[in-house]
Amino acid sequence: MVLSLTIRILAILSLLINRIIGTDLVRPCAGYGNPCDPDYSQPCCYYNTTCIANKASNGYFMCIPEGMRKCDTPNCIANNLEFGRDILKHMDPKVSPCDNFYQFACGNYVRSPATFRGVRFSSHFQKLSNSRSNQLDAAITEILSSSTQFKPYKITRTLYNSCQDLKINNQNRSGHDSLNTLESIVSALGDWPVLVRNWQSDFNWIEFIIKAKNQGFFKLSFLFADILQNDVDGNLQIQVSPPKLEHSGVLKLTKRYSELLEAYTSFMTQVAQELGAEEIRSRQDLLESLAFELKLTEAVTKESPILTTLSGLESRWPGIMWMDLFNQLFPDFIIDWATPVQVMNPKYVTKLEREISQTPKRVQANYAVWKVIQESIHYTKSSSLSKLRRAYWHQVFPNYALPSINCVEVIKHFLPFSIYSVFIRKHGDIHDKSEAIEFVNKIADKLGQVLEAVDWFDEITRKEAGDKVKFMTKIAGYINLLGDDVLEEFYNSLEISEDFLKNYQNLNLFIMRNRIRIVKKPFYLQDLLDVFTYYHIPLLTSYSARYLPKKNIMEISPSVLQGIFFNIDRPNYINYGRAGTMIGHEMGHAFDTQNRCLDKNGFNNNWWTDTTNNTYLEKVKCFIEKYNLAAEKLGIKINASRSIDENLADSIGVRVAYSLYQDYVKQNGPDPVLPELALYSNNQLFWLSYASKWCSLPQVSNGNDKYLLSNLRVVGTVANIPEFSKDFKCPVGSNMNPVDKCKLF
Structure with missing residues (x-):
C-alpha cells in the first residue's frame, strides 16, 4: 500500500511539473484499463499492474493486473472494471464486517441500486431476470416475425395466430360464432x-x-x-x-x-x-x-x-x-x-x-x-359464449375483470422448446464451455470429498451420500439439447391449424402421448428432454441453477456460467464466490431435509442409519435455533423451520466453494487483485463476491418465508463458518464470530 501511494503521489507531481514546464519529458502514470507506454515513460500507477499490448486498445498498450494477461478484450476489461466499481459503490466501509457483514458489503446499495436504462431494480437478480425476460420475449418475436417453414417455428406462429384470432373475435361484441x-x-x-x-x-x-x-x-x-x-x-x-x-x-x-x-x-x-x-x-x-x-x-x-x-x-x-x-x-x-x-x-x-x-x-x-x-x-371462437362466460365471471369475482387469453403465455406453455431453442442459440452459448463444465465438475468432486470426510457418518451413510453426488447428472447449458433435428422430431406428430379449440385438443393429446411414451421407458433410458417434458419443467432462462431431486439432476442455467457470475478471464475469487456458491447451494439441496432420503436414482429409499439420522436432526435443530436468534438480533420475524432447507443449502454451497477456492490458490498461487480492491485479500474478496450478489433494497418478511431476506441469508451463513472470521480477523463473540457455530458437513 505504501508503494502504491508513493506511485500515486509521484504521478500527481509529474503531472504538475509537466503542466508547469510545458514539456513532455515527464508524463503521468496510467490507471487500470488506460493506455500506457511499455518503455515506462508512462508507467502504470498500480504496483500489481503491467503494461502490455492489448486487443481492446487497437494494438496499443494498456495497464492490466498481473496474472490477467488473457483479459485483453473490451468485454473482459469492462466486466472486471464494473465488478470492482460495483463492490466499492455498494459497500459501506463504515460498518465493521465483523458486526454485520451484509451491511458492510451492501450498506450503500440503497443509494445506488442496480439500474438498466434508467430503471432501478430492487436487486441484482431482479435486474438480470428482467434482462433475461426481455431476451425471451425477443426470441418469441423472432419466431413470430419469421417466414421459415421449419416446423417447430411454423406451428408456433400458427398457434399464436389462431389464439389472437380467437381473442380479437371474442372481445368484439359483433364477433362471429364458429x-x-x-x-x-x-x-x-x-x-x-x-x-x-x-x-x-x-x-x-x-x-x-x-x-x-x-x-x-x-x-x-x-x-x-x-x-x-x-x-x-x-x-x-x-x-x-x-x-x-x-x-x-x-x-x-x-x-x-x-x-x-x-x-x-x-x-x-x-x-x-x-x-x-x-x-x-x-x-x-x-x-x-x-x-x-x-x-x-x-x-x-x-x-x-x-x-x-x-x-x-x-x-x-x-x-x-x-x-x-x-x-x-x-x-x-x-x-x-x-x-x-x-x-x-x-x-x-x-x-x-x-x-x-x-x-x-x-x-x-x-x-x-x-x-x-x-x-x-x-x-371456442364465439363472441356469444364468451359474453356469457364474462357475465358469469363478474358474478363470481365482482371486483376483478376476466383476464383475456394471453397468446404469448399460450405458446410458452404449450410449445416451450421452440422458444427456448431460439433463446439458447442467442444467449445460451457458454464462452469457453469446457472450462465451465470443468468448473461444475470440480464443485461436485469437492462436495464428494467433503462428504467423504464427514466425521459423524458411518460407512453405509458415507457410501450412499458419496454415490448420490457421483451419479448426479449435471446439465450446464442446453446447446446440444435442442438442436434442429431433435426439435423437429419432437414436434413431428403435432398438427396445429387456424382453429384454436382444435389446437387445444391436439396439444393436450400431444402432451399426454409424450407422457405415456416416457413412462413406458425405464428410468435409466430416459434422456434429458424426456425429463423436462414429463415433469413439464421449463428450462432455466434466468440467472439460476436448480436441483431436480426425483431424477438427481443438477441443472445450471447458461446464465450462471456467464456475465457477473463466471468468466475464465476473471479472478477466481469472483467465480467461486458467485457461481461456485450458487452451484454448490443447489447441489446441497440433495441433502436437505426434504431430499436427503432420496437415493442416487432419485427414489425414496431411506439410506440413513438410526445413528446418523439422529445426528443429522440435531444439526438441523442447531441451524434453526441460530437463524431464529440471528433474526431476533436484526429485528426480523422469521420461522427458521420454514427456511431450513435453503439455510442448509447455503451453508453447504459456501463451504464447498470456499474450500475449492483454497485448493485453486494452493495450486495456482494468489489471484490478481483488481486495483480498486487492493485493500482486500483474495479470501476477503471471495466473501465480498458472495455477499454482494445478494445486495438488495430493504425487504419485508411475513415471518413464514421459505427464502430468508438477503441480509439474514448472508449474515446467517457466514456467522457459522470459522474461515470467514479468520479471514476478517473477527474477535470471538462478535456478531459474525459467535462462540457456538452450526455445521452440517
Missing part, C-alpha cells in the same frame, strides 16, 4: 341430452371418460386417473384423484354460496339455450345435473391419500369396474391386480360409487358433457 368444433366434440361424446328431445342412450360413465380422453379432455367429469413411475423403485403406479369441480372451496349454507349456485345455474342454462336447447326443459335438466355435481363436490375434502393395489380397489369399491377403466385408459401398459394405485381422496371415490349407482344416466350425461363444454368455451 361452433363447428365444439359441436363435433359434443357429438363424439354421445350428444348432450339437454339438446336432444328424445335422448336414448345406454350411457356408461367409464366409456364417457375414454371418449373425453380421446378428445383431449382428461380431468373434467367423474375422476382423473394418471399413470406414472413411483418414487420408490421407478415401477408403474396409477394415481386416482377427483375431477375439476365448481365451487368446491366455498362454504355451504351461506348467502354467498346460494348466489354462486344461482349464477352457475344461469350460466349453464344460457349456454344450453345458445346451443339450441329449450329454456324450460334445459333449466330443469341442468338443475338435476347441478345437484349431482354438488354431491360430488361435497366429498372433495382434505385427507391423506392411500396406497393400495388394483385388487385392493376392487375390494373396497366393488361397484366400479376398475380393471375395465384402467385397461381402456392405458392400453399401452400391462395392468394386473397387483398394480399399485394411489387414491388421493378416498372419501370422494366412496361418494362417486354411491351416486353413480343412484343417479339416472341422463343426469350423469348432462353433467359430464357440460363439464367438457364449460372447459371448451374459453377456447
Whole structure:
C-alpha cells in the first residue's frame, strides 16, 4: 500500500511539473484499463499492474493486473472494471464486517441500486431476470416475425395466430360464432341430452371418460386417473384423484354460496339455450345435473391419500369396474391386480360409487358433457359464449375483470422448446464451455470429498451420500439439447391449424402421448428432454441453477456460467464466490431435509442409519435455533423451520466453494487483485463476491418465508463458518464470530 501511494503521489507531481514546464519529458502514470507506454515513460500507477499490448486498445498498450494477461478484450476489461466499481459503490466501509457483514458489503446499495436504462431494480437478480425476460420475449418475436417453414417455428406462429384470432373475435361484441368444433366434440361424446328431445342412450360413465380422453379432455367429469413411475423403485403406479369441480372451496349454507349456485345455474342454462336447447326443459335438466355435481363436490375434502393395489380397489369399491377403466385408459401398459394405485381422496371415490349407482344416466350425461363444454368455451371462437362466460365471471369475482387469453403465455406453455431453442442459440452459448463444465465438475468432486470426510457418518451413510453426488447428472447449458433435428422430431406428430379449440385438443393429446411414451421407458433410458417434458419443467432462462431431486439432476442455467457470475478471464475469487456458491447451494439441496432420503436414482429409499439420522436432526435443530436468534438480533420475524432447507443449502454451497477456492490458490498461487480492491485479500474478496450478489433494497418478511431476506441469508451463513472470521480477523463473540457455530458437513 505504501508503494502504491508513493506511485500515486509521484504521478500527481509529474503531472504538475509537466503542466508547469510545458514539456513532455515527464508524463503521468496510467490507471487500470488506460493506455500506457511499455518503455515506462508512462508507467502504470498500480504496483500489481503491467503494461502490455492489448486487443481492446487497437494494438496499443494498456495497464492490466498481473496474472490477467488473457483479459485483453473490451468485454473482459469492462466486466472486471464494473465488478470492482460495483463492490466499492455498494459497500459501506463504515460498518465493521465483523458486526454485520451484509451491511458492510451492501450498506450503500440503497443509494445506488442496480439500474438498466434508467430503471432501478430492487436487486441484482431482479435486474438480470428482467434482462433475461426481455431476451425471451425477443426470441418469441423472432419466431413470430419469421417466414421459415421449419416446423417447430411454423406451428408456433400458427398457434399464436389462431389464439389472437380467437381473442380479437371474442372481445368484439359483433364477433362471429364458429361452433363447428365444439359441436363435433359434443357429438363424439354421445350428444348432450339437454339438446336432444328424445335422448336414448345406454350411457356408461367409464366409456364417457375414454371418449373425453380421446378428445383431449382428461380431468373434467367423474375422476382423473394418471399413470406414472413411483418414487420408490421407478415401477408403474396409477394415481386416482377427483375431477375439476365448481365451487368446491366455498362454504355451504351461506348467502354467498346460494348466489354462486344461482349464477352457475344461469350460466349453464344460457349456454344450453345458445346451443339450441329449450329454456324450460334445459333449466330443469341442468338443475338435476347441478345437484349431482354438488354431491360430488361435497366429498372433495382434505385427507391423506392411500396406497393400495388394483385388487385392493376392487375390494373396497366393488361397484366400479376398475380393471375395465384402467385397461381402456392405458392400453399401452400391462395392468394386473397387483398394480399399485394411489387414491388421493378416498372419501370422494366412496361418494362417486354411491351416486353413480343412484343417479339416472341422463343426469350423469348432462353433467359430464357440460363439464367438457364449460372447459371448451374459453377456447371456442364465439363472441356469444364468451359474453356469457364474462357475465358469469363478474358474478363470481365482482371486483376483478376476466383476464383475456394471453397468446404469448399460450405458446410458452404449450410449445416451450421452440422458444427456448431460439433463446439458447442467442444467449445460451457458454464462452469457453469446457472450462465451465470443468468448473461444475470440480464443485461436485469437492462436495464428494467433503462428504467423504464427514466425521459423524458411518460407512453405509458415507457410501450412499458419496454415490448420490457421483451419479448426479449435471446439465450446464442446453446447446446440444435442442438442436434442429431433435426439435423437429419432437414436434413431428403435432398438427396445429387456424382453429384454436382444435389446437387445444391436439396439444393436450400431444402432451399426454409424450407422457405415456416416457413412462413406458425405464428410468435409466430416459434422456434429458424426456425429463423436462414429463415433469413439464421449463428450462432455466434466468440467472439460476436448480436441483431436480426425483431424477438427481443438477441443472445450471447458461446464465450462471456467464456475465457477473463466471468468466475464465476473471479472478477466481469472483467465480467461486458467485457461481461456485450458487452451484454448490443447489447441489446441497440433495441433502436437505426434504431430499436427503432420496437415493442416487432419485427414489425414496431411506439410506440413513438410526445413528446418523439422529445426528443429522440435531444439526438441523442447531441451524434453526441460530437463524431464529440471528433474526431476533436484526429485528426480523422469521420461522427458521420454514427456511431450513435453503439455510442448509447455503451453508453447504459456501463451504464447498470456499474450500475449492483454497485448493485453486494452493495450486495456482494468489489471484490478481483488481486495483480498486487492493485493500482486500483474495479470501476477503471471495466473501465480498458472495455477499454482494445478494445486495438488495430493504425487504419485508411475513415471518413464514421459505427464502430468508438477503441480509439474514448472508449474515446467517457466514456467522457459522470459522474461515470467514479468520479471514476478517473477527474477535470471538462478535456478531459474525459467535462462540457456538452450526455445521452440517
